[in-house]
Amino acid sequence: MINVIVELSKYVILTLMVIYTFHCFYLVKQQSEEERNESLRQQLMLIFFMDFTAFLVIYLKTGKFQVVLFYIEMMAFFAGIQILYRIFYKKASILLLNNMCMLLSVGFIMLCRLDVSTATRQLVIVAGVNVVALIVPVLIRKMKFLKDLTWVYAGIGIVLLAAVFVLAKTSYGAKLSLMGIQPSEAIKITFVFFMAALLRKGADFSKVVQATVVAGLHVGILVLSRDLGSAVIFFAAYLVMIYVASRNxxxxxxxxxxxxxxxxxxxxxxxxxxxxxTAWKDPMAVYQNEGYQIVQSLFAIGTGGWFGMGLCQGSPEKIPVVKNDFIFSAICEELGGIFAICLILVCMSFFLMIVNIALKIKKPFYKLIALGLGTEYAFQVFLTIGGATKFIPMTGVTLPLVSYGGSSVACTVLMLAIIQGLYILREDEDEEIERYRRKGTAQRVEEAPEAQSPGDF
Structure with a gap:
């Protein structure tokens, strides 16, 4: 009976994910406020039913009561964050919030399937950082001096990266963390703020040179620390922000x-x-050494096929560092290729929303921040999935909000809180423009000469 439930559940989960993905792009269309709110409520219901189905299967297959406790705690967190955003930020993007909850849900499902204690640690980190992130949108709106801290951002980034290079121990071939914290994740944010503050008034040659020197120091230290994935992400953000600011x-x-x-x-x-x-070019030739990870990843993806084997039916634990770098492969194996494609589309929807926010913001500083953070998010997704599928060489970065990693998930949540702040700023700008437009229309009506009746002639 349990096997029948597991087999049916994968189709139920897949159907719910496909419908959710459709909603992500459908909501981009212009709709009435009532229709939009109804679609957002339907998204929440889809997340709820997907989580319920997945955790029921995991509990039936493992028999661990900790799974039930984790599910209750996770749903309490989702309910809390949805309610708090609606209370404190009436203008917040609920679609952005729903997408965050969906990606976290996928991550929690896979982490709980792999190791309940790991999933619990991830939930504690996510809940804690979301409490802090709740104040970020109001800080973005109120702290106007953020644009004046150009060289403070640069100094913080270079000093922290240098400290990692000098003091950190080598882990998986790279120097990544100090005292369990990976500073490069937080420096992604400070780096974008530095570039935006420097280029907000234009990108003449001298400013481009300054930006290039600072970016070169960031990327150079990361390369020396062998944190190649982060180096590529920083470089991509630098290129996009320079191009947008200069249009050259x-x-x-x-x-x-x-x-x-x-x-x-x-x-x-x-x-x-x-x-x-070498492992990327021909992983089978070095299967016993460098190619082992990527070969196991490809085996997992191929085994899952389009519809997956079902939760707890595969062997994703055979992939080294599966909870961090190769969680996409585990998703493909147990939830299927179609589910994985939907996950990519949800991430793409996330990125397109951020770009849309950036395009509509009037102030260059905030526009550049949105574009920079969006670029970093998109490239991190690309590097993770590209490495797991052998599309590009493996870079060792996590899938945002899905993979296990305290520093990564915390900084991604803060990044999204900044985007929420920028979205609210954009709404404020729209209201201000509308207010001026109405004021100007009213003033023109008052100043217009009164219409003369026929009796006046």
Missing amino acids: VGYLALGLAGGSAGAVVAYHLFGHVRQRV
């Missing part, structure tokens, strides 16, 4: 050429880079 294709071309040359130099200088490229 030449800068973009020079940046791409410099990045390509830097990649070649890194390949010849660092054995760690050569190992990853």
